[in-house]
Amino acid sequence: TNHETFAGVGEFYANFELSSLFHWALVFKEISITNHFAQITLQPDGKFNFANFLSDTPAPPTSAPKKPLPRILIGKLKIDNGTLSFSDLTLKTPFHRVITPINVNLANLSTKPETKNPYSFRAEIDSTEEFSWSGDVTVEPLKSHGTFKLTGLDIRKYAPYLENSTRFNVLDGDLNFSADYAVSLTTNGMDATVSKGEVHLANLLLNDGDEKVVSIPSLDVHQAEVNLAKKTVHVGAVKTSGASILVRQNKDGTLNLVSALTLAEPAPVSTTTTNSPATNATPWTVKVDDVAFENWAIKFEDQKFAKDGVTSFD
Numbered sequence: 375t376n377h378e379t380f381a382g383v384g385e386f387y388a389n390f391e392l393s394s395l396f397h398w399a400l401v402f403k404e405i406s407i408t409n410h411f412a413q414i415t416l417q418p419d420g421k422f423n424f425a426n427f428l429s430d431t432p433a434p435p436t437s438a439p440k441k442p443l444p445r446i447l448i449g450k451l452k453i454d455n456g457t458l459s460f461s462d463l464t465l466k467t468p469f470h471r472v473i474t475p476i477n478v479n480l481a482n483l484s485t486k487p488e489t490k491n492p493y494s495f496r497a498e499i500d501s502t503e504e505f506s507w508s509g510d511v512t513v514e515p516l517k518s519h520g521t522f523k524l525t526g527l528d529i530r531k532y533a534p535y536l537e538n539s540t541r542f543n544v545l546d547g548d549l550n551f552s553a554d555y556a557v558s559l560t561t562n563g564m565d566a567t568v569s570k571g572e573v574h575l576a577n578l579l580l581n582d583g584d585e586k587v588v589s590i591p592s593l594d595v596h597q598a599e600v601n602l603a604k605k606t607v608h609v610g611a612v613k614t615s616g617a618s619i620l621v622r623q624n625k626d627g628t629l630n631l632v633s634a635l636t637l638a639e640p641a642p643v644s645t646t647t648t649n650s651p652a653t654n655a656t657p658w659t660v661k662v663d664d665v666a667f668e669n670w671a672i673k674f675e676d677q678k679f680a681k682d683g684v685t686s687f688d
Contacts, residue, residue, distance in 0.1 A: 380424060384409025399445035406452040415461045443485040443514055453478035458497075467534040473497050487514045503527050509555075517558035525550045529578065541634040542587070547578040553598070564602070571598030582634050591616040607660040615668035622675040 389403040415423040456476035462469040480493040495507040509520015529547035536542065553571040557564065573595035580588040597610025622630040 379411070379413060381412040382410065383407055384411075399447050401447045402449065404450045404452070405448055406450075406454065407456070408454045410453065410456045411459075412457070413459045413461075416464055418463045420464055442487075446483070446485045448483040449481070451478070451480040451483055456497075462534075465534045466537045469532070469534045471499055471531070473499050483513075485513045488512060493520075499527075500531070515558065515560060517556075519554070519556035521552070521554050523552040539636050541582055541636075542580045543582075545579040545581055548576045550574045566600075566602040568598070568600040571600070572596060573598065582630065585620070587620045587630065587634075589618045590614060593617075605656050605658045607658065609660075609662045611664040611666070612662055613664075613666045613668075614670075616670075617667075618671040618673070620673050620675070623678050625677045627678055 385406075385408040387404070387406045387408075389405075391401045391403055413423065417423060454477055455474075456478075457472065457474035458476060460469075460471050460473070474497070476495075476497045478493070478495050480491060482489075483491045490510040490512055492510045493508065495505075497505050499505065503524065503526045505522070505524050507520065507522040509518060511518040527549040529549055530544050533544040536544065551571070551573045554569045555567065556569075557566040573593075575590065575593040578588065578590040578593070579586065593612070593614040595609060595612055599608040600606070620630070624630060624633060
């Protein structure tokens with residue numbers, strides 16, 4: 375892959391049990407991987423660096439009944455001190471992140487239907503951000519529930535993903551969030567819920583050029599819930615304080631906060647008539663129980679109608 379090391383393993387250990395012959399299954403007492411490394415690169419042409427490993431030939435359609443997964447039993451699955459390096463070269467400013475150490479523990483993994491397999495996952499991103507994930511997973515049918523948490527996310531590091539959609543520069547900002555989740559994949563599709571969501575945004579600072587336009591020292595979201603099947607979002611409370619925002623009507627009548635955004639062109643509306651019945655898609659509903667804004671300051675400026683060039687008031 376362009377003379378780039380794609381993956382490597384420092385040490386691999388597997389303890390296979392001969393009792394497999396009696397269980398009619400592949401039984402491993404333990405599988406462990408230590409000091410593994412992987413480099414994932416999204417190249418300028420939009421393809422991943424491992425794309426040449428994959429076949430472009432689509433699998434032929436088949437009407438054969440789905441075969442059950444082979445019986446596999448793993449007493450302990452461990453991944454210690456792993457490293458994942460990710461690069462996105464499609465952006466105006468290339469994005470690079472290193473996730474290490476990656477530690478995964480999964481106990482009593484089984485492909486037997488309706489068997490819950492407890493797991494835990496922990497990783498650090500560039501030594502400042504930490505992601506943890508724990509719960510249980512059932513392989514057949516595929517479903518899982520648990521808790522995930524991300525702390526210390528530095529929003530400035532992800533600014534390259536904003537360059538194609540806005541002129542805003544992210545000068546500061548930290549994000550923490552946590553939630554419980556439940557997800558299942560069935561023949562009817564995916565069902566997913568998120569509950570007990572907690573979000574804390576601190577010290578967000580956005581500039582347009584050399585001008586500060588948005589400053590939010592604190593914003594908290596409590597008890598957020600999302601239900602994919604019902605298309606509902608329910609938030610217990612949103613609380614924020616001490617923010618300041620600059621709103622300006624430019625000389626051409628546009629607003630500074632809107633003109634700083636590069637909005638995608640709307641898709642053309644087709645005038646072709648069809649006999650297919652109209653779909654009544656259920657809209658999403660959003661409910662927020664409590665909203666509190668404290669000590670906010672909004673400065674308005676008008677450059678379009680001001681005689682001296684600028685009229686402003688707070």
